[in-house]
Amino acid sequence: MPLKGYEATLEDFRPMQERCSNCLGCKFVPFEKIKSHRFGRNCPSVWYHNFNTYSARGRFQLGQTLQDGYVEWGGQAVDAVFNCQACGACDIACKITRFNLEPLAHNIALKERAVEKGLAPPELEAAVRQLSGRKTMLPAVKKEDRTAWASELKLKDLSAGETAAYAFFPGCQYAYNPDLQSKARLQVKILLNAGVDLGFFGSGDMCCGGRAKQMGFRKAFEQEAGHNAKIWTKVRGITIVTPCSDCYHAIKRQYAALGYTIKVVHTSELVGELIKDGKLKFKKDLNVTVTYHDPCHLGRLGEPFEAWDGVEKKVLNQIHTWDPPRPRYAGTCGIYDAPRKILNAIPGVRLIEMERIRENSWCCGAGGGCGLFNKTYASAVASERVAEALSTGAQTIVTGCPWCGINLKAACAENGGTMGVADIMDLAAQSLL
Ligand code: SF4
Ligand code: SF4
Incomplete structure (x- = not known):
């Protein structure tokens, strides 16, 4: 079955598991970019656990041996699967070494399989359980308090039929964290002072679901993405502006992979434009x-999603390749x-x-x-x-x-x-x- 990026399951990664050459480039900053021995490592997981299975290479091997039944799901295998930050440093290094392997997507497919088997750490299960009800994974907060951060602002409520060019989407931390709420208000004030036509989604503001995807809870993510996309696309031409990198990535890459085309910018991008245009001094x-x-x-994970609809082939009946070549997310954009x-x-x-x-x-x-x-x-x-x-x-x-x-x-x-x-x-x- 061809890989199409988002839809891939663990079995679809077999060609990549087999093609991984054990070069171990995924453990280090690409060699031409290393500046010192002290800060030459790139994978937090294998750096901390100091055991190869906790690297991208190790997880390719683990995925293969789990599929072939040489290793049982459970114990140390599950520990190695979930102790990955989904940070993607391995993915960039591997692109430089091997051009077209996708260890990050494979790591997440491993997590997804473990979640399906009910093997996720209970702390992750508990956090994701909250999503469907309270629409956030943050503990001890109430959905009805989500808009409290904005109560003193006169922001247009796009859930109530008002329209704007931009919607400020704070993400769960800025919406609920008392240390950050005032900072969200300052960001909105900066944008309004610069004349940005800005609103927010009021009672329709929810978690983006992106962290659930990183943790292997694909269905929970899809549910939240579908819910948000339905609300957001009611406002024609809306651009989401968010100060949260996880929300940014989820909307730009993962929502697009689900077929939801929603424009999104990080606050720094919009503010940068406003400075350039002389609207902020x-x-x-x-x-x-x-x-x-x-x-x-x-x-590195902020690049746009590229659809791919090709096939996996073998050269000389040995070397896996993809026709046309798969998108190469090398982080440069x-x-x-x-x-x-x-x-x-x-x-x-x-x-x-x-x-x-x-x-x-x-x-x-x-x-x-x-x-x-x-x-x-x-x-x-x-x-x-x-x-x-x-x-x-x-x-x-x-x-x-x-x-x-x-x-x-x-x-x-x-x-x-x-x-x-x-x-x-x-x-x-x-x-x-
Ligand atoms: S995504 Fe996981 S395996 Fe890859 S560099 Fe980050 S922690 Fe390591
Ligand atoms: S850099 Fe890529 S090909 Fe090399 S060992 Fe790591 S995952 Fe395998």
Whole structure:
């Protein structure tokens, strides 16, 4: 059966499992981009667990042996399947090494099979159970409080029949997290001040479902995506603007794979355009040295979905190939420049880059739901990023995703609290408002 990207199941990945050459490029930053031995690793999973099965290569082997019945589903196999951040660093490295293998999609197909077998960690099951009822995976929040963050704003309610060019979609963290709600309001104020025709979906605002997909809960994701697409497409020509990289990726890549064509921009893209058009002017000098952390789902995984309807073939009855070639998501067209342009435009902000940046960025540790069932691992991955940020001499790590921000902030506190964490829009707001 041909792979068509989204629809693929574990069995469809057999040619990739067999074609993986054990080169182990998926464990490292592509060699020509490595700047030091200290920060040369790219896969948080195998870095932390120090066992090959926790790498993309190891999971290709695991998938094959599980399919062939040499390994039983359960125990260590399930642990290896779920302790993957779905960060996609392996995918980029493998594209450079092998051109057309897709270890990230295979990792997620493994998770999906484990979910079907009822083997997902109970913490993930519990989080996803909330989705159908409360429309969020965040614990201890009520659906009726979802719009509280916007109560003092006079935003057009697009669920109630009003129309706008853009809909602000905060994502669950900005909607519910008390530390972030005021920041969501500031972002909306910046956009409104610049004259953006902006609304939001009011009572129709829900979780994007993207994190459920990363965790292997495909059906739950499809349910949320279908629900949102139905509401959003009622507003003709709407563009979703979101400050969350997971929402951005879900809508841009995963919704498109389901056939829902919805325009989406990250807040940094829209603000970048407004600066370029002279509609936003920075006022205050911030006098701060920062480094920028590329969120995986905004950067390397932020490329648009490309449909593929080809067949898998063998050359010399041995080497698997695909005709036409499958889309090559190498991360090069992700969102890297928009946030950096904003940083460079704010007076007094000095940007120093880390070693692992852009498509080779190190994950913040929060991906794939790992922080829900293996906090020690998620925290170690974040601490590794903080160590890299500290090595630059910067005072603050700036990012463009609330999930990254929360995980990095916790790691900074654990590492002595000498480094601050800010969202790109926090800094912009400090200078603009
Ligand atoms: S997605 Fe990230 S954590 Fe998972 S195997 Fe690839 S590099 Fe490692
Ligand atoms: S880089 Fe790709 S081909 Fe090489 S070992 Fe990793 S998954 Fe296999």
